[in-house]
Amino acid sequence: MTKYIIRRLLQAIPVIFLISIVCFVLMLMAPGGPQAQFNQNRFIKPEQVDLWLQHWCLVRNPSPPDMIKEYAGWLGVWNCQTQSFISENGGLNFLPSFLGGGVNGMLHGDWGISIYLNQPVLDIILGRLPVTLLLMVTAWIIWLTLALILGVVAAIRRYSFFDQAATLFSYTFYSLPTFWLGLMLIEIFAVTLHWFPSQLIQSPRISPGPFASAVWWQAFWTDPGLYGWDVAMHLVLPVTTLVAVSVAGDSRFVRSAMLESLNQDYVRTARAKGLSERRVIFRHAFRNALLPIITNGALEVAFLFSGAIVTETIFSLQGMGYLYIQGLQAHDYFLLMGIVFIGAILVVVFNLVADVLYAVADPRIRYD
């Protein structure tokens, strides 16, 4: 199994490399660029813009070779200062710096500087990660739990009133766009009823600093109830938005997995043994229905990530999703690449997690 995991991780390297190159090139091909912010400014001359771009190792309207160069610079193969594959230290740029390589680019752990915020990309992302993680993990747990309960009960009581109601609920929410649902929730529960806050992860009135920063934690430990409750209240609407749409689809998935499993011969065998109905359903049927559900649940983490982008934007949560939209508007190539990179790793890792969990749950599957 360890060997298998290592092999899969090695296989992931070219995949992530390909994802990054495709994303980078597509981004450069999109019309406009970071220089667009100067378009309306009469006092900035085109030469000054070119110089500014040069500072970021970019060119206006890059040709395909320029694109490759810019990508190679981001990756750390190309050195922008020396304009060659050779670093200031005299060796090939992609080598580690103690072997004469450069210090720029992902290969050297340098995620670049955000053009828009003028700060190291990695620092920005790490600062925004807690909000996104909190949102995603909370939503994921609630959504899987709900989907399991709804799906299993609907399968056991097939065609009952509960099942029909769950079907109606599912198709309704499944067909709702996330952004619309989010806006409606804000309108009803924040604007009209004032039950929950409509934006941010914490109230500015009591906020000691950015969420999950060192100062914040300090303040948090002085009064966990106050700060915890405040964050929880702020999470209600975004999490509901994220959960509602996904639970709808997933509870259907669980239901059909469970129905299929309940129809298997071994369930009949279990009944013929005289086992209790509870044991037949949960030990025999559910245990088997879990196999596709595990795969599905792990793969959905990637969807969750993209769902977080929309949700964070609607609720102005200062997480990675919101950051991504900001970066997109500013053509902040390096910031965007940083986030895309994390997304790609998430997808690859959770694909692997799905496969590993499957092998753990199903004795028929053996890797190696």
Place this chain on the structure above:
Amino acid sequence: MSTVIDLSHVAEAAPGRSIGQKPPDDVLLDVRGLKTYFHVLDGTVPAVDGVDFQIKRGETLGLVGESGCGKSVTSLTIMRLIDIPPGEIAAGEIWFDGVDILSLSPSEMRDIRGSEMSMIFQEPMTSLNPVFTVGYQIAEAVKAHRNVSKNSARDRAIEMLAAVGIPSPERRFKQYPHELSGGMRQRVMIAMALSCDPKLIIADEPTTALDVTIQAQILELMKSIQERTGTALLLITHDLAVVAETVERIAVMYAGRIVEAGTAEEVLLDPKHPYTQGLIASIPSTVPRGQRLNVIKGTVPNPFRMPTGCRFEPRCPHAFGPCKDFDPPLRLTGPNRESACWLQYPPGELPVKETDAPPATPVPVERVGH
């Protein structure tokens, strides 16, 4: 127009079993007038439509009949494993060990299932749960009915694996079903069925899915276990060769009914019902080489349009007078020998269709407002 004629005297000719009365002590299983219907979108399928048979303690009975005649549904009804709905046990009694199990509560029935009567299914490949070890699945059956420790359930499972001829049972105990061959899995199913010393084992085509050499081994195993333990066995099959070698008595089923029953020898050597005769004639080995195989002409009746008379009448080469309109009940034709065919009744007892002197030409119906 036919009038309903009184058939009670004929029905009484069937073995003396009156509804609601406990069968004698030596009868382990007494199925009486059992009807299991399925209510589906197109209508109602009378999969089992008045089945009668008995199994004495320690006896082996073979239930034979062509595909779709309701053998599996009969066995699942006896185990009360029919899904209700769409199924419905519409009528009848199932006396098992002195109790009418159709009157038991689900939890009382659970106590009997797997312990007093157990079942072996046709598909060893899919009848075991793929995510649990075979040992666990046998031990689970033991634990469900015996108040024993985990260890003694385990010991019992290993003992059972050894009893059904599985080599190195300790090692097999820890294996998953996919690590075993089809024959081995069926042995595991048998071990599971035997684990609580049941009084009755129902085997629904236990060898159909296996290849021929394995089939013989499994049958041999079942026979030897049956002889050793003295359990009663209901062996369901469509293979007459299988029953001929394994069971003492045979019941032949056609379109949801028992049409003939008797000892294996009597039924196979002297079949009374034309359907049984057809079945035996169609065994390939009874036909000389190079000659066309015998087949029973026609097809099984459509469950939605059962013939009003004898269900076999449309295919029967001997059909005569009463067959088209009257359904023959089972009749004792010898000690423990029954047959449901008008040919077995003395001419005086045959029902006659009373015709109300039908008009030669239909009376024209006057239409109003034409």
